[in-house]
Amino acid sequence: MIPVVDISAFISGGTGAADVVRQIEAAATQSGFFLVTGHGVDPAVTKRLYDLAHDFFDEPQDWKATIGRGRGVTGGIAFAPMKEEALAGTLGMKTPGDLKESLNFGPLLAGDTWPDRPEGIEAAFRAYFAEMETLAKHLRAIFCSAIGLAPDHFEPAFENHLSALRVINYPEQPEAPEPGQLRAGEHTDYGFMTILRSEASAGGLQVQRRDGVWLDAPNIEGAYVVNIGDAFMRWSNDEWVSTPHRVANPPSGFKGTARRQSIPFFLNPSAETMIECLPPFAGDGAKYDPISFADYIALKTSQAFGG
Ligand SMILES: O=C(O)CCC(=O)C(=O)O
Numbered sequence: 001m002i003p004v005v006d007i008s009a010f011i012s013g014g015t016g017a018a019d020v021v022r023q024i025e026a027a028a029t030q031s032g033f034f035l036v037t038g039h040g041v042d043p044a045v046t047k048r049l050y051d052l053a054h055d056f057f058d059e060p061q062d063w064k065a066t067i068g069r070g071r072g073v074t075g076g077i078a079f080a081p082m083k084e085e086a087l088a089g090t091l092g093m094k095t096p097g098d099l100k101e102s103l104n105f106g107p108l109l110a111g112d113t114w115p116d117r118p119e120g121i122e123a124a125f126r127a128y129f130a131e132m133e134t135l136a137k138h139l140r141a142i143f144c145s146a147i148g149l150a151p152d153h154f155e156p157a158f159e160n161h162l163s164a165l166r167v168i169n170y171p172e173q174p175e176a177p178e179p180g181q182l183r184a185g186e187h188t189d190y191g192f193m194t195i196l197r198s199e200a201s202a203g204g205l206q207v208q209r210r211d212g213v214w215l216d217a218p219n220i221e222g223a224y225v226v227n228i229g230d231a232f233m234r235w236s237n238d239e240w241v242s243t244p245h246r247v248a249n250p251p252s253g254f255k256g257t258a259r260r261q262s263i264p265f266f267l268n269p270s271a272e273t274m275i276e277c278l279p280p281f282a283g284d285g286a287k288y289d290p291i292s293f294a295d296y297i298a299l300k301t302s303q304a305f306g307g
């Protein structure tokens with residue numbers, strides 16, 4: 001259900017590029033999820049961010065609580081402590097807060113002054129963000145090829161893109177979660193697409209099949225999980241699907257190590273980008289009115305929080 005696609009032939013322009021495009025199109029229109037290998041992301045850059053964020057999460061709670069709470073610095077750091085977010089709320093479900101904490105960064109997003117430790121954490125975030133920008137550009141070109149758009153069709157929309165990079169820590173669960181409480185509640189992602197560095201653990205990523213059954217997403221070391229977001233689903237007139245997913249708790253009584261750290265990169269277009277039915281999908285008429293990405297996010301947020 002969640003295929004693994006080696007995209008190296010597309011990146012190098014070799015024979016097999018067309019096959020990559022067809023595999024991604026099939027996944028994006030069926031489950032909205034796929035794994036990519038052969039993506040060219042530098043594993044050392046990934047490891048550095050992973051390790052420094054791990055060190056940050058190991059710091060005492062009372063110190064962490066002083067970090068990343070302000071919003072006065074563009075390109076600063078934002079820290080969300082345990083249980084602050086309940087993702088299922090975005091689907092109108094009332095649950096206790098998610099059993100995770102996260103560090104969040106985007107070059108054009110508001111945050112706070114970076115902490116002086118772990119040393120190099122800002123540079124690690126920025127370097128990984130740049131790797132994700134490169135991979136995202138390849139994926140956009142694959143999408144264009146699949147849909148029948150010029151290869152650079154989406155590029156103007158990503159000149160001042162509002163993408164966000166997040167490292168999430170899901171700690172051990174020495175106490176049983178409350179009823180309905182998960183590591184990350186059921187949700188869809190809002191943006192264009194998400195590129196996730198997942199991690200195998202007891203209590204991991206699950207994706208909802210169309211019949212409602214939850215399936216464990218496969219984990220392949222070094223591969224990225226890619227999923228389509230709501231904004232791209234709307235852009236594609238619902239042909240490419242944004243699928244509900246969540247992060248399960250470790251089984252109760254689990255005795256091994258269940259700490260998990262994931263790194264999602266949420267690819268978003270610029271605020272003024274118009275989300276308007278792409279011409280190849282307009283055959284039977286556009287289902288939605290054109291809307292700017294900024295207005296779309298405001299609409300989603302008000303729907304999720306009943307505003
Ligand atoms: O941690 C994960 O594997 C997924 C997290 C997620 O879906 C999200 O933060 O949007």
Ligand SMILES: [Fe+2]
Pocket residue numbers: 187188189194245
């Ligand atoms: Fe998500």
